[in-house]
Amino acid sequence: MAQSPATAPDARAIPGMAERMAACTVCHGKEGRATADGYYPRIAGKPEGYLLHQLQSFRDGQRRYPMMNYLLANLSDDYLQQIAIFFAAQHPPYPPPVTTEASATVLERGRQLVTTGQPAQRMPACAACHGDGLGGVAPGIPGLLGLPKDYINAQLGAWRNGERKAKAPDCMGEIARALSPEDINAASSWLAAQPVPPDYRPAAAPPKPLPAQCGSMGPAVSKPVTMGATP
Structure with missing residues (x-):
């Protein structure tokens, strides 16, 4: 599948976020494209506002998943915004869908x-x-x-x-x-x-x-x- 056209860099983004996001990509996959594990979603390319709200919800305990709650517990809104900016700008190609067993x-x-x-x-x-x-x-x-x-x-x-x-x-x-x-x-x-x-x-x-x-x-x-x- 062809890759989507690249988007222009966001002037608000700080350098080095790809390296800083190593803890995220362990579960969510390279560039946030997801992995074969069926319980970790793709976060690459999601709307920035949506990502920010989910990050804040995990940090503040409104959305519960122990690993996410722990990783985000002490992060500021400004840094969560940077995480959202980074992943919203990622658009790696999607893999083909998994064959379904549904009738x-x-x-x-x-x-x-x-x-x-x-x-x-x-x-x-x-x-x-x-x-x-x-x-x-x-x-x-x-x-x-x-x-x-x-x-x-x-x-x-x-x-x-x-x-x-x-x-x-x-x-x-x-x-x-x-x-x-x-x-x-x-x-x-x-x-x-x-x-x-x-x-x-x-x-x-x-x-x-x-x-x-x-x-x-x-x-x-x-x-x-x-x-x-x-x-």
């Missing part, structure tokens, strides 16, 4: 949830917030492609169980709680099976108002929607 029925269910949602239950599609190409939206919405199925499953489960939270209103928590375990498996199976295009990047802004209020994006780009329960 055609499960994959079709996942495709529907991701691309069209459940209109009858007022459940928005993943693409309504994460972008038509699922590449994410700056400053706070991450891309969904190129992530391991196990990681997606674990995060949706954490949102659903209240173990992972975001700035209020927590739209992901509300959406995840409306998904059944079967829905989560279908969506993660379909997402993990999709190839990633060479020009995969976060959009600069949402093309239209988001279908739900999300604290990570602010009220100016979202509108309220009452989520319905899954059938």
Whole structure:
């Protein structure tokens, strides 16, 4: 797969961050591109605001994973910003998706949830917030492609169980709680099976108002929607 065009260097970045990020790349892979372990996500190319918020959440204990909590415990906001700047600027090529064992029925269910949602239950599609190409939206919405199925499953489960939270209103928590375990498996199976295009990047802004209020994006780009329960 061809590599995406390089982005211009960020004038805010400090020198030597690649060497300083050795502790991160042990788990997240070279340049943050992820490894074969299904529980460590790719962080390369994610929106800077999203990365910063996650780093702060781990540091402050709002998001729990012992290794991350320990590594970030004493870091300043300025340094976390530098980490976010560094990884947001990395765009190494994505590997081909891992062959899925999901059935055609499960994959079709996942495709529907991701691309069209459940209109009858007022459940928005993943693409309504994460972008038509699922590449994410700056400053706070991450891309969904190129992530391991196990990681997606674990995060949706954490949102659903209240173990992972975001700035209020927590739209992901509300959406995840409306998904059944079967829905989560279908969506993660379909997402993990999709190839990633060479020009995969976060959009600069949402093309239209988001279908739900999300604290990570602010009220100016979202509108309220009452989520319905899954059938």
